[in-house]
Amino acid sequence: MARRGTKRDFGMDLSTWSGSNRAMSGTVNETGNFDEMWGRDGALRAPYERFQSWFDGEDPKNLRAKQREAEELFRLTGITFNVYGRAEAEERLIPFDIIPRIISGREWQRLSRGIEQRVRAINAFLHDIYHRQEIIRAGRIPQEMIARNDAFLPQMIGVAPPGGIYTHIVGIDLVRTNDDDFFVLEDNARTPSGVSYMLENRETMLQMFPELFSRNRVQPVQNYPRMLRQSLAACAPSGSGGRPCVAVLTPGIYNSAYFEHAFLADQMGVELVEGHDLRVVDGRVAMRTTRGYKPIDVLYRRVDDDFLDALNFNPDSALGVPGIMDVYRAGGITIANAPGTGIADDKAIYSYMPEIVEFYTGERPILKNVPTWRCSEPEALTYVLDHLDELVVKEVHGSGGYGMLIGPAASKKELAAFRRKLRARPGHYIAQPTLSLSTVPIFTNKGLAPRHVDLRPFVLVSPEGINITPGGLTRVALKKGSLVVNSSQGGGTKDTWVLED
Amino acid sequence: MLGKTANGLFWMYRYLERAENISRLVETGQRIALTRLGSSDEEWESVLQTAGVAAGFHAAHDSLAKDTAIDWMLRAKENPSSVLTSIMAARQNARLVRTALTHEVWEATNATYMTACTALARKVSERDLPQTLRTVRQQTALVRGATHGTMLRNDIYDFARIGTFLERADNTARILDVKYYVLLPSVMAVGSSIDNVQWETILRSVSARGGFRMEYGDSIDPRDIAQFLILDKRMPRSLAFCIGKLRDNLGYLASNYGTRPQSWALVDHIERGYLSFDIDAVLDYGLHEYIQKVLSLLSELGAQIEIDYRFYE
Numbered sequence: 001m002a003r004r005g006t007k008r009d010f011g012m013d014l015s016t017w018s019g020s021n022r023a024m025s026g027t028v029n030e031t032g033n034f035d036e037m038w039g040r041d042g043a044l045r046a047p048y049e050r051f052q053s054w055f056d057g058e059d060p061k062n063l064r065a066k067q068r069e070a071e072e073l074f075r076l077t078g079i080t081f082n083v084y085g086r087a088e089a090e091e092r093l094i095p096f097d098i099i100p101r102i103i104s105g106r107e108w109q110r111l112s113r114g115i116e117q118r119v120r121a122i123n124a125f126l127h128d129i130y131h132r133q134e135i136i137r138a139g140r141i142p143q144e145m146i147a148r149n150d151a152f153l154p155q156m157i158g159v160a161p162p163g164g165i166y167t168h169i170v171g172i173d174l175v176r177t178n179d180d181d182f183f184v185l186e187d188n189a190r191t192p193s194g195v196s197y198m199l200e201n202r203e204t205m206l207q208m209f210p211e212l213f214s215r216n217r218v219q220p221v222q223n224y225p226r227m228l229r230q231s232l233a234a235c236a237p238s239g240s241g242g243r244p245c246v247a248v249l250t251p252g253i254y255n256s257a258y259f260e261h262a263f264l265a266d267q268m269g270v271e272l273v274e275g276h277d278l279r280v281v282d283g284r285v286a287m288r289t290t291r292g293y294k295p296i297d298v299l300y301r302r303v304d305d306d307f308l309d310a311l312n313f314n315p316d317s318a319l320g321v322p323g324i325m326d327v328y329r330a331g332g333i334t335i336a337n338a339p340g341t342g343i344a345d346d347k348a349i350y351s352y353m354p355e356i357v358e359f360y361t362g363e364r365p366i367l368k369n370v371p372t373w374r375c376s377e378p379e380a381l382t383y384v385l386d387h388l389d390e391l392v393v394k395e396v397h398g399s400g401g402y403g404m405l406i407g408p409a410a411s412k413k414e415l416a417a418f419r420r421k422l423r424a425r426p427g428h429y430i431a432q433p434t435l436s437l438s439t440v441p442i443f444t445n446k447g448l449a450p451r452h453v454d455l456r457p458f459v460l461v462s463p464e465g466i467n468i469t470p471g472g473l474t475r476v477a478l479k480k481g482s483l484v485v486n487s488s489q490g491g492g493t494k495d496t497w498v499l500e501d
Numbered sequence: 502m503l504g505k506t507a508n509g510l511f512w513m514y515r516y517l518e519r520a521e522n523i524s525r526l527v528e529t530g531q532r533i534a535l536t537r538l539g540s541s542d543e544e545w546e547s548v549l550q551t552a553g554v555a556a557g558f559h560a561a562h563d564s565l566a567k568d569t570a571i572d573w574m575l576r577a578k579e580n581p582s583s584v585l586t587s588i589m590a591a592r593q594n595a596r597l598v599r600t601a602l603t604h605e606v607w608e609a610t611n612a613t614y615m616t617a618c619t620a621l622a623r624k625v626s627e628r629d630l631p632q633t634l635r636t637v638r639q640q641t642a643l644v645r646g647a648t649h650g651t652m653l654r655n656d657i658y659d660f661a662r663i664g665t666f667l668e669r670a671d672n673t674a675r676i677l678d679v680k681y682y683v684l685l686p687s688v689m690a691v692g693s694s695i696d697n698v699q700w701e702t703i704l705r706s707v708s709a710r711g712g713f714r715m716e717y718g719d720s721i722d723p724r725d726i727a728q729f730l731i732l733d734k735r736m737p738r739s740l741a742f743c744i745g746k747l748r749d750n751l752g753y754l755a756s757n758y759g760t761r762p763q764s765w766a767l768v769d770h771i772e773r774g775y776l777s778f779d780i781d782a783v784l785d786y787g788l789h790e791y792i793q794k795v796l797s798l799l800s801e802l803g804a805q806i807e808i809d810y811r812f813y814e
Binding site: 075076077078253258262263265266270271272273274276277287288289290291292 | 502503504505506507593596597599600607608611612615656758760810811814
């Protein structure tokens with residue numbers, strides 16, 4: 001199945017971030033970490049006021065029952081993810097925590113302005129990179145960052161995607177360190193997943209705690225599938241007619257995110273297709289229906305670039321459609337997201353995001369990037385070598401936390417070994433400071449307890465504009481002190497509320 | 502609709518129907534075994550045959566015993582038509598076609614799967630057997646109810662129904678085929694206790710004892726039973742009923758799509774050629790030969806539907 005070349009799809013590891021071993025207890029923050037409910041000093045923050053008064057009136061026993069009820073609901077609905085290589089326990093639930101994460105309308109406004117700015121820049125960057133490469137000519141990004149990058153797809157050079165859109169669906173992973181400080185941890189410009197959990201989490205909360213939604217004015221998320229369909233339809237090739245045919249392409253029922261693929265197709269009211277349902281017929285990509293082949297205008301693909309077209313990419317792939325790239329280049333179909341968008345969310349490119357945002361928008365970036373030292377630069381390398389015990393060092397092309405050094409947690413021996421690696425191949429590494437991540441309470445047997453979180457808002461891009469669903473998916477490290485929100489390692493999810501101010 | 506989706510719906514409902522039929526056969530076998538004087542496992546041989554799983558059973562077992570037969574039919578993973586594997590296959594197909602199902606149908610199917618996995622996790626003891634079988638049938642009935650109550654009457658529904666009735670017709674035909682000799686009019690055997698047991702087996706395995714009594718009172722004429730199971734259009738598991746439904750649903754598809762594919766012509770031919778006479782004509786043709794013919798026509802029909810509606814290519 002499609003694993004090779006996959007950007008970490010759903011799970012993510014926050015362990016490059018500090019604060020991991022500082023224990024917290026009770027609901028009051030004793031460590032100086034920023035808690036989104038209790039701040040730094042234990043004073044209840046405004047967005048949580050109504051929630052807190054509700055929670056105080058609840059019997060923990062009933063809430064425990066509700067937590068179990070939520071699990072039953074998820075299991076029955078089949079909101080599961082598949083675990084590769086395990087026939088027996090092939091489907092698992094992602095744990096759901098019933099305590100919502102609450103963001104004020106004001107906070108969200110600022111965030112969404114920053115997200116929109118970043119997404120506009122990413123899209124402009126992609127267009128530029130596959131056309132005139134002005135940003136390289138201007139000397140803002142070194143040539144080799146692109147030319148020698150595996151994520152750069154030469155087949156896309158000079159291709160004009162319908163509507164000029166490259167990243168139709170984007171997920172921006174954010175972490176928070178303070179009242180006003182959000183950092184972008186990474187951009188997901190390929191095929192970001194998790195939106196079905198955002199929707200089902202809200203559905204579950206509405207069913208279990210309707211009274212909470214009468215007390216709080218929570219901005220709705222349920223429009224997402226409709227907006228997605230509209231946004232995709234608006235990107236259809238010219239000449240598609242009034243109601244373009246949209247389909248979702250999945251690698252199949254054994255893919256870890258199959259539930260989500262089926263869910264989105266169902267909610268949008270479009271077909272869920274696999275490679276073997278598709279074929280190029282008369283210069284169009286068409287799906288095999290009970291009445292013959294029917295052309296598709298927009299393909300929302302959840303299959304990686306590599307597997308998309310056995311004729312143009314990986315010849316062994318059976319997951320895609322042989323020849324689809326030729327149809328695409330001729331303007332006969334919209335592929336969302338466009339092939340080759342991985343160049344924009346590559347780790348090496350990440351450190352250039354502030355420059356990228358400024359270059360294409362002419363504005364200062366609203367969202368912060370985590371400060372990053374590129375060890376290829378001599379001054380940066382000197383700094384990193386001097387401060388190795390305070391920094392997190394990552395391999396530029398690594399993923400999933402491999403080949404990584406967490407300075408504050410490393411032994412002297414490990415530090416020394418890494419120093420040698422850095423000196424030998426500085427260009428392979430970047431370094432970042434350790435930041436202390438915010439926490440949000442989860443519901444435990446002993447009441448509320450703070451846990452680290454991140455946030456993935458979902459963004460839709462079309463020629464008609466950018467649409468950001470208020471909130472997004474909050475992933476939470478359920479283990480005390482842990483920074484791993486990865487679903488396969490004890491990570492869970494929460495409903496995320498953006499309040500109407 | 503995608504050809505793949507039509508295929509998935511067809512098999513999802515076939516497997517649900519199969520799970521239900523097999524559990525009914527197990528129940529019948531157990532009932533007969535318990536009410537019979539003397540003990541014999543022979544009845545289980547015929548139950549396995551009726552279920553179409555005898556060959557697989559003998560390949561995996563040296564000898565026939567009641568508990569191994571029951572286990573084979575209920576939960577053997579190696580048996581592609583055990584209740585458990587059928588439910589798993591139904592659910593796998595439901596996942597494949599989830600976008601074509603209503604939320605309620607999906608949930609009922611998933612709940613059936615979850616219930617079956619728990620109920621059939623271990624060998625079922627004799628004491629737990631009735632409850633387990635009841636649970637399975639309640640669950641599949643729930644899926645059927647959700648299907649009736651919530652699904653649009655469009656091509657999705659047609660393929661679901663076609664799967665259901667093809668499987669059911671096949672099942673009824675196989676029951677008749679295994680027991681055809683019991684139904685052959687025989688002066689000698691009528692009224693003997695062996696025949697009473699056999700007839701009861703047949704009627705029970707299609708849940709038709711009540712219906713038969715309603716229509717024929719206390720008749721024990723094998724001709725009546727044959728008439729009832731083959732030609733009675735009011736009996737929801739009779740061949741005439743199932744094939745009538747197949748014809749209806751293939752007809753809806755044909756008029757909906759504006760085509761007259763071969764499968765439609767074939768079902769029309771089956772109905773006119775084999776289900777429009779009286780029972781004497783069937784018996785004259787030879788009951789065994791007749792059933793064999795219908796079975797092969799049904800299998801031909803399934804293959805033709807696959808082609809006409811592009812299940813695979």
